[in-house]
Amino acid sequence: MTDISLWHAVGRNRRDRPALAADIDADLAIIGGGFAGLSTALHAAERGVSVVVLEAEIIAWGATGRNAGFVVPNFAKMDPDNINAALGAERGERLNTFVAGSGELVFDLIKRHSIECSAQQSGWIQPAHSAAAFAKVKSRAGQWAKRGRPAVILDECEIETTTGAKGYSGGWTDRSGGLLNPVEYARGLADAAEAAGARIFERSPVTTIARQADGYRLATTNGSVRAGKVFIATNAYGQAPKPELAKTYFPLKVFQIATEPLPREIRERLLPGNQCVSDTRRNLFTFRFDADNRLISGGMHIFGPGADERVPRTIHRRLKELLELADIPPIAYSWSGMAAVEPDFLPHLVDLGPGLIAGFACNGRGIAPTTAMGNVLADWATGADPDSLPIPFAPPQQIPLHGMMKHAPNMLLPWSMLRDKLDESGA
Template sequence: MTAISLWHAIGGARRERPPVDGTVDADLAVIGGGFAGLSTALHAAEKGLSVIVLEAEIIAWGATGRNAGFVVPNFAKRDPDDIIAELGMERGEQLVRFASDSAKLVFDLIHRHAIDCQAHQSGWIQPAHSAAALAKVRSRAAQWARRGRPAVVMDAAETAEVTGARGYAGSWTDCSGGLLDPVAYARGLADAAEAASARIFERSPVTAITHANDGYRLTTATGSVRAGKVFIATNAYGADLQPGLARTYIPLRVFQIATEPLPAEVRERLLPGNQSVSDTRRNLFTFRFDAENRLISGGMHIFSPGAATRVPRTIHRRLAEKLDLKAIPPIAHAWSGMAAVEPDFLPHLVDLGPGLIAGFACNGRGIALTTALGREIAAWACGTPGAALPIPFAPPSEIPFHGLVRHAPNMLLPWSILRDRLDERGTS
């Protein structure tokens, strides 16, 4: 098993980018070389801005290179109707449209820039683990379908045929979703941004952000950047960049595994259409395949000590159980990464002062929503007020009792597992 992700392990040779050297100037400085930062750099450079990206490690080293590669154009826990009820018709519909167009943007960029990243717009499926969950799935699909999305509901038999997994009450699918190799996609975005004249520096962690008369000065160990505007696109990896920023989200460590390739006869039974799957369980069950027929899935941990060994084994056993794999191939790669989760499970832009903004759009939907976020940040860099963007925009709002709340997802996992089992038995 490897500590780096499958995607970095199979990515082959990459082009090394130098650290920033001396003092350089830009209209926009982006901190973080993941999906959000690279999409911002590409879209802003295409609008004619001078853009610099500062990555602390290498491109796609953080959450971008450690996810499962699902392209999902919706929200992890929220549906259109309740978003509109909370935000109002105009703001709510803006945010819903932002999400609904996000997968199309991803695949359009891949096509336009000829990014070779195992991309398949084959659809994303959400199976329902219980009758109660199926009712929610049907409502969710109907809400997206009313807004023109390619949302299709499937019964239990159709779900079993399409996924190869038994025991689900039904499902819905968004046919515009899909899957890809996230590291290859990020590298392609980086190349496209540089072709549009953006400059990308690796191994350039920002140690200080200082306000200046003409914008901001970003300091690194080997140089500095002067920029009129700054976008912090570090997800859960930039906790020290601004006071209090880390207390505006819940950091969640997620583990992923990839097995050795499955035999052809088994692969033909599971996901013959090559979709991605994440079900309705609180203890989320996900699976997909890569181009070599490795089976990929993820999960969380309850106790941190020994988790790097214990959790991958648990995920592996769960795959065998849920997919009826009596001879499941061994684990070939196991890795983990940090995600930023907002209490309301919606994307957020944090207003840190004139010309300084941070963005959190993941919540389990990293590839599609953060790519779309980059397009909006580029508009902001060109003069669109933050309040006019489709994503909630406000000063930092620290989560009360953050020191305790940040552990809640892991502490509550046993209770979530129990509730999932009760749901399946029809007792709750």
Template sequence: MNKGSRQESLWHAVGRNRRDRPALEGALDVDLAIIGGGFSGLSTALHTAEKGRSVAVLEAEIIAWGATGRNAGFVVPNFAKRDPDDILAQLGPERGERLVDFATGSADLVFGLIKRHGIECDAVQNGWIQPAHSQAALEKTRSRAEQWAKRGKPTAALDRQAIEELTGVRGYPGGWMDRSGGVLNPVEYARGLADAAENAGARILEQTRVTSIDRIGDGWALKTASGSVRAGKVLIATNAYGGPLFQTLQRTYFPLKIFQIATAPLPREIRTRLLPGGQGVGDTRRNLFTFRFDAENRLITGGMHIVDPGADTRVPQAIWRRLARHLDLPQIPPLEFSWSGMAAVEPDFLPRLVDLGPGLIAGFACNGRGIAMTTAMGKVLADWAGGAKPRDLPLPFGPPSPIPFHGLMRHAPNMLLPLSMLRDRLDEAG
């Protein structure tokens, strides 16, 4: 095992169903070419192939190498920073409701695909819990639960006692729960999506980095080191891993580096106190605190960093100590795995489709809710591959919108972390 390495997450290390896929050799002609073998690209490939279209996924490394294989495996069917009423106010009733509906069924879509295709990924759909870190945050969680409940979500507002019973953690004044959420092994889920897409007729190609994209006739020509693809339509599904080929896209989002850790398995007596129902937890702090267990009873959590020098060693230890403090674990098991990854965060924290030309789209749907939202985006993009107009899809669509002063602003989430931590402490004290 390559413990503590950015190159291999826990999920890659414990994976059971890895199989090599070939690189592209020669020429290929397809209806849809997808750049990126993560959740977005694989879900799009699966749903497009099931509609009878020819599709190829071109992955520069291996399946689930980027953010897909570097997250904590939470399936969260809502928006990280936005509630339904906010979205309707921003987008209007018609478009707003369509986007909210898109999110509403996203977790059920994930777990439905797992069941339908027999994907072995340690999936548990027992809910996602958001404890409130302060009284002010508690009011927001109550409103959040009510807004989603009005749209048919299986939500529940939770008081102090319910939060403690469900999580095993004392001190939260309450919170809410979405019972449609859950947890899984993200790498095994991605590999299962790839297998299902291939079974439906898609081509999945690894070690196939796209070096250029050019408009030809009514389609696109993609070049790689050892081949070429002619496609009627192209989806860029690289999240924050697009590289220099997509410099325009790089200026439209905040690239957020997230660290994740996993402890050694917990003793049974401690494990039975914490999350007895196997849910995932992510609280309301600005410096977000999350935790869950994997199938081997390892505790998993994550966090951000302030400055880069020494972060790969320093930050995992700080996250491990924070985990022990918040969960009241004086003898927490040692840190067994640590890894990091990049996520693309949109300025408004909403999914987005970016218009890059006729039949050329980039899709972003992570924003801290990657598994559910990107899987759902793939199903939507299959409609586009089949002829639907982008503006008729439920996701916001428009040309690239670079963030002003991006070279400086791209560091804002990390540089503002000390202020966020201070504000969290003041909230709790109040």
């Protein structure tokens, strides 16, 4: 297990940015140099807002640089009709519209700012691991199609042809999704934000956030920022200035691997259209290829010693079994990252006081909704009432018994794996 991801290892466009070493002023201060923070910086700076971004490490160091690079413009667990039932039709449809256009937003930004990140709007595919799961995804695809989305149901034969994987009952695809190199994408967003006037500082962890009459003062080791508004965009990383945030989500450690490049004849069988895949299993199975034909997949782990060595081997073995790869190439890179999962699996804006917001939009769908969150928060930075935004906005909602419940995703993994097997057997 390495401390950096494949994307950091192969990245070409890395350039150092200075640490904050002075006391400066801004309209908007952003904590965190990932997708959400950088997208907010870009969109706000383009609207004339004075923006400062403070990153504790380097751009894309956290979850942004440790995911699989999937662009998925929908929700991990909730379907549009469920969201309307939970939030009401008006607010629900606003949130549905927000996420539905998030894929197009990502690829439009890439095109508009000439970001070189191996991006392909080739589509995202969700195969169904059982007949019951297929019934659910047909309903899901139908709900998105009614809202004008490029959602297409695929039968058993079409899924096998499209993915190269056997044994699925069918599935669906959202053709506005796709894939990219997440580190290069984040670096491109940072370059575009700076070109629009934003100032970005690396290796500048925020130690305190102090309320002042005209906004806030953010202190770092060697400097400070005075800003009228503050956006905390650290997701599951770095909540030190506001520790109460850590109890509002489930921290989920996710492992990823990338194999050595596959032989051409095998590569041509799997994902000939170069889409990305995440299926309906509770113990999620994902796969895609990078620009050099490395096969990439991820997974969770059950508690126990040696996970950093054990889990990558398990993911590798699963790829071999589910994709029928007798001679699968060895692991070339393995890494892990922390995701923030909300109890309702929806994006959230957290009200921490006048002009102080934290944002959580991942829930296993990092790139698209966090990029879209930045566009929304630029509205807030230019005067919009946060209650008018499409993302739910409320004070911190701490999870009861968080000290124990935060381990639930990992503790429940064996039960999830058993339920997946029962589904597949039709029991």
